[in-house]
Amino acid sequence: MIAMPLPDKVTLARRREIAEALRQFVPGEGVIETPVEMRAYETDALTAYRQMPLVVVLPETTAQVSAVLKYCHAHGVKVVPRGAGTSLSGGALPLADGVLLGLGKFNRILDIDYANRCVVTQPGVTNLAITQAVEHKGFYYAPDPSSQIARTIGGNVAENSGGVHCLKYGLTANNVLGIEMVLVTGEVIRLGGKHLDSEAYDLLGVMTGSEGLLGVVTEATVRILQKPETARAVLVGFPSNEDAGRCVADIISAGIIPGGMEMMDRPAIHAAEEFVHAGYPLEAEALLIIELDGCPAEIDHLIERVVAIANRNRANSCRVSESEEERLVFWAGRKAAFPAVGRISPDYICMDGTIPRRRLPEVLNGMAELSRHYGLRVANVFHAGDGNLHPLILFDANDPDELTRAEKFGADILRLCVKVGGVLTGEHGVGIEKRDLMPEMFSEADLNQQQRLKCAFDDKGLLNPGKVFPVLHRCAELGRMVVRGGKLPHADLPRF
């Protein structure tokens, strides 16, 4: 289990006083402090970790968020922001000595602007609700993380969420035009807006994926796109992971960027097929779902080429969707992969490394070895287009030894991802889950530089501490600089 910073006893003792103070800013039921009511907030989607917060506060306006943060900053009280609590990495795990700042009441869409092709929304609105608000005009919001029914836009910004379509349509960072945010000091700032370029330092880019450590987003302007006229999917089975991997590389080399390109390995295929009966080829070692979207003339043209490429790569089954129903059936298995795996194991953890695509076979082989070593099963679903792996490690949480082994297994998978040139997390965030693995990817200097940026936003380290960074430094310590003596080394450098 990953250790959290020890709670500050003085703050714990001031709980009543803090709750009372917060009531001045957020009246009535907006402040929650009884254990029974706070229970709903003790964990996010990384359910192995639970912690009751000090107090829960649910503001409704930017002014209230500002007042809460200003108070906490002045009194040195930690704050953990929370959207819908769907983080898979423990990003919204409360702190015993921290105020949990829930943004669930920021649930209104403020402006739908078709002329500028954007939607201005509060952060507690779900990802899917944005698409639902504009789809009657043929528009949609492109990033579609699999939990989009529940996930909020604020959480998407905090984690820079992706989804199956991000190879072609980008991540959250590429689809957010602007935000209003509150700094820990209570200052309200706006970054970007309905115009395309956010000016000066790209603080909007930095905020996206900052996991609630830099500020609290209270409004977002997101880009909406016109839905492609139509989409068709190809379902291809391969006798080996190598063949499937080569097929993906060949499709991209041919200049084709599919709307979505997903891969599943044998255990994932079987689990999904037993669950939803999508007609997946059970004899296949690897399955690809390749979706092409656009106008019919384009899809017909490209599908032929994709099928030819698949056949050249030893596909042993290949089906092209002939109707919208069939396309959705192809996807049903993939979309239900997580619950499908949930049926064959009491518990699972979902990992999230990204690798250079061509290293896939060796990473899968390495995973099979680790699976034997730890005596735990693993099933793989994979955003093949962008190299984002989601290994699902199956275990039983009632057996403490299995949980420990599962965590070690997961960490080894991520080490393997970094070793082949990849990264620890593609879209789920570091949170607490991958916090202690950060040194696998970054040097101390790299991490210190990131924390210095954190200091520019949050000088006292009050926003979501204990997440992302394995070692917490004081800002004063990080800012200190040792300058060597001596003159500019004129002699040994070319001059003009």
Add this chain to the structure above:
Amino acid sequence: MASFKPETEASLVDVVQAALADRTPLELIGNGTKAALGRPMQTAATLDLSNFSAVSLYEPEELVITAGAGTRLDEVRKLLDDKGQEFAFEPPDLSGLLGSAHAGTLGGMLACNLSGPRRLKAGAARDHILGVAGVSGRGEAFKAGGRVVKNVTGYDLAKLMAGSFGTLAALTMVTFKTLPRAEGEETLVIEGLSDEEAIAAMSLAMQSPCEVSAAAHLPQAVAKGVAMTLLRLEGVPPSIAYRRDKLIKMLAPSAPLHQLKAEDSRAQWISVRDVHPFAGPSDRYVWRLSVPPAEGARVAASLARQLDMRWFYDWTGGLIWLEVPPTADAAASLIRAAIPQGHATLMRADEATRNSVPIFQPQPAALSALARRVKIAFDPLGIFNPGRMQEGY
């Protein structure tokens, strides 16, 4: 003025460390093609990064390229082109506008966060940068990001380098996403529309599923003849034909229209991308305005009533290039007062004017203070490009 041109990261660290010890402010340059952008600076020496110019990795099937920050953009463009790929954000070559020798380096492209007509679909340099390595103003080597598209491990410091004009770090290496170039392109040209009509037509086109990849409008004064509204379609040939017919049917303009095929279409968009209408030598000043696209015509119209200006639109109206007479304040306050949301950047003016007029949009106090703290996080003594963007950073 002294110039330092390190060849390795270690010698770059030495230069920066020594500059820190002496408190010597440095002007960071690649090939110096964008020296005329931003606020003029007082520096004691230049730090030339053009030795970091090797392509260390290009894997077309992985859609990724890693190269030294000093690698020339035109060379990389050729390398990508040979494999049927490109930077999807169409980085412009501003040498005609700025009077420089060529398009510059990858580091400069990132530092200025360049983008071209496809900005409305594919984003800017910031949307395609995957990772960076360099030396901070503290004299410490660091890296951020990676070489894969999907990565949320730690803060996105690579994105922060976009648009930072060399005020945060001296970059040695950059990793960008590459994408396949479209098989074909074609441009639909509608003739003789007013600005308002043009922006309405472009907006309508963008609200259709026709996947318009660029939308610009050249008013009569810039188009030299009749005003032209340009809508670009890219993709495989059958798809282009289908979408062109659909677009014509939908827009049903009463105005005459014609099409630009392949090379003609390419040339037209390079002209828009590289701001050819305002290429020098010229003593007139040039502004770049980023506004909500639907506001474009209104902004230009209100300014045209007060200024002797020429202008054209890209990004469906969201980008306005504006050429004004060389007055002392370059009409800065007038222009900024006309923008409801967005910003205006002075892209070309003589040095005296660039010294007295805020080049970049002035920021509200809280944001400006935050930007200053960000600068300090990377460069506490202010030795990298001091004051290039605003007072203090």
